[in-house]
Amino acid sequence: MIGVPRGFLFAQQRPVSHRALMRLFSFFALLCVATHLASAAGTLVSGPMLGYRAHRETVIVLETRDAREVRIDYQVEGRPETARSKTITAPWVSPAGGQPMKFVLPLLEMGSSYTYTLTIDGQLQTVPYPLAFKTTDLWEWRKAPPDFSFLFGSCAYLNDSAYDRPGTPYGKGTEIFRHMAESGADFTLWGGDNLYLREADYSSESGIWYRYSHDRATPDLQKLYAAMHHYATWDDHDYGPDNANQSFEFKDVTLAAFKTYWGNPTYGETDNPGVYGKFVWGDAAFFLMDDRTHRDDTTLDQEKNPRKTAWGDRQITWLKQSLLHAKALKNYRFKFIVTGGQVVQSSVKDRSETHELYRREREELIDFIQVNKITGVIFLTGDVHHTGLYRRPLGDNRSIYELTSSPFSSGSWNAATSEKARDPLVVPGTLVGTQNYCQLRLTGPKDARAVVIRCYDKSNAFQWEHTIPAADLEIAPPAKTSSAP
Numbered sequence: 001m002i003g004v005p006r007g008f009l010f011a012q013q014r015p016v017s018h019r020a021l022m023r024l025f026s027f028f029a030l031l032c033v034a035t036h037l038a039s040a041a042g043t044l045v046s047g048p049m050l051g052y053r054a055h056r057e058t059v060i061v062l063e064t065r066d067a068r069e070v071r072i073d074y075q076v077e078g079r080p081e082t083a084r085s086k087t088i089t090a091p092w093v094s095p096a097g098g099q100p101m102k103f104v105l106p107l108l109e110m111g112s113s114y115t116y117t118l119t120i121d122g123q124l125q126t127v128p129y130p131l132a133f134k135t136t137d138l139w140e141w142r143k144a145p146p147d148f149s150f151l152f153g154s155c156a157y158l159n160d161s162a163y164d165r166p167g168t169p170y171g172k173g174t175e176i177f178r179h180m181a182e183s184g185a186d187f188t189l190w191g192g193d194n195l196y197l198r199e200a201d202y203s204s205e206s207g208i209w210y211r212y213s214h215d216r217a218t219p220d221l222q223k224l225y226a227a228m229h230h231y232a233t234w235d236d237h238d239y240g241p242d243n244a245n246q247s248f249e250f251k252d253v254t255l256a257a258f259k260t261y262w263g264n265p266t267y268g269e270t271d272n273p274g275v276y277g278k279f280v281w282g283d284a285a286f287f288l289m290d291d292r293t294h295r296d297d298t299t300l301d302q303e304k305n306p307r308k309t310a311w312g313d314r315q316i317t318w319l320k321q322s323l324l325h326a327k328a329l330k331n332y333r334f335k336f337i338v339t340g341g342q343v344v345q346s347s348v349k350d351r352s353e354t355h356e357l358y359r360r361e362r363e364e365l366i367d368f369i370q371v372n373k374i375t376g377v378i379f380l381t382g383d384v385h386h387t388g389l390y391r392r393p394l395g396d397n398r399s400i401y402e403l404t405s406s407p408f409s410s411g412s413w414n415a416a417t418s419e420k421a422r423d424p425l426v427v428p429g430t431l432v433g434t435q436n437y438c439q440l441r442l443t444g445p446k447d448a449r450a451v452v453i454r455c456y457d458k459s460n461a462f463q464w465e466h467t468i469p470a471a472d473l474e475i476a477p478p479a480k481t482s483s484a485p
Contacts, residue, residue, distance in 0.1 A: 076114055156408040238258065282442060339379070
């Protein structure tokens with residue numbers, strides 16, 4: 001027994017009680033559990049997605065599961081002395097079990113390129129694409145308006161067989177989002193039906209949160225989310241059931257989910273809830289309308305109910321005042337009004353929820369635009385599962401255009417053979433009856449700006465192009481009359 005301490009021998013001669021053994025076992029079991037919990041990191045479910053962009057601020061949206069601490073480290077590219085971080089501890093857990101969250105990055109440097117990293121519970125996350133963003137340059141009153149481009153479309157049905165209706169899947173693939181991510185655009189504008197709540201979803205709070213979490217995690221969307229900024233409004237399917245109106249009983253839940261998963265700068269007004277809001281990019285102002293929260297049912301007879309509304313009087317007042325203010329600021333040559341259903345086009349067939357069924361509201365708005373000489377107006381709409389460009393001449397020698405872009409990935413139908421193909425306002429050659437998206441580029445010198453629209457199908461095959469000169473959206477001066485000699 002040479003080399004063995006006496007105390008060891010003494011200890012071995014005394015039997016260990018059962019109670020002591022159980023305490024020792026419990027201690028080691030708790031130690032193992034604690035060690036596992038300390039080493040196990042939460043997982044990234046979706047994102048990061050870039051939300052709004054401003055001169056000195058941006059927001060990043062993402063979702064994790066089982067995370068205890070999530071951190072974003074960011075800096076001006078190539079300048080480590082500008083490094084800063086933002087941390088969220090004990091993230092909120094949604095009724096569906098995920099942890100959707102937003103990082104607002106404040107007081108950034110204007111006109112700068114930033115890189116960032118994401119760390120979950122001490123583990124650096126890696127993705128196969130760059131994590132970067134730019135802040136807005138202070139061009140106003142100093143430089144010519146910058147050229148930029150954005151993507152626009154609507155109707156993204158993503159299959160989920162356990163909850164889909166039987167038969168042929170309604171979703172037609174997600175490859176289109178990979179092509180959009182490679183487009184080089186500055187941002188994507190989602191025009192509604194950005195997901196489809198099913199019967200099993202919109203009947204409960206947890207079902208609604210499940211659908212938002214499930215669809216946001218679609219693999220083909222992740223690069224698109226990181227590649228550019230994103231803004232959105234909704235239509236019936238991300239608000240509630242098909243053709244839903246203001247009576248939907250869970251509209252407060254869908255509003256909360258929408259505001260959590262999207263990164264718009266604002267949503268509605270303090271005493272008038274909804275997803276409506278506005279943002280600016282370059283020399284364009286964008287007005288995101290909410291056509292569901294305050295909507296009267298589409299089938300209501302507008303002749304017997306002349307105050308029938310899709311937007312609600314309060315929101316219309318907000319839009320009118322916003323248009324006047326954008327006009328007064330003088331920097332915004334273009335004014336895009338974005339809403340779920342079609343506005344300018346005049347057909348009410350083909351299962352449409354067009355503003356032709358809300359004529360009082362539409363004509364009141366267009367009259368307001370004419371009387372107040374608000375120029376540069378283009379409507380951006382979706383909903384109808386085909387794409388088309390519409391042009392309505394006004395009485396002051398200018399036009400209002402409407403670009404309808406739909407669907408991203410939902411089922412579609414051939415509008416070229418429908419009633420809408422005979423709409424006198426449709427621009428020939430612009431109807432597309434398959435999955436597609438549009439890229440709008442604002443370009444040209446200050447005095448000759450134009451919007452160039454290009455449409456691509458889901459395989460990224462080019463469909464059509466149309467240019468709208470800013471002059472076509474402005475009031476032409478009266479023709480000079482020659483005096484008699």
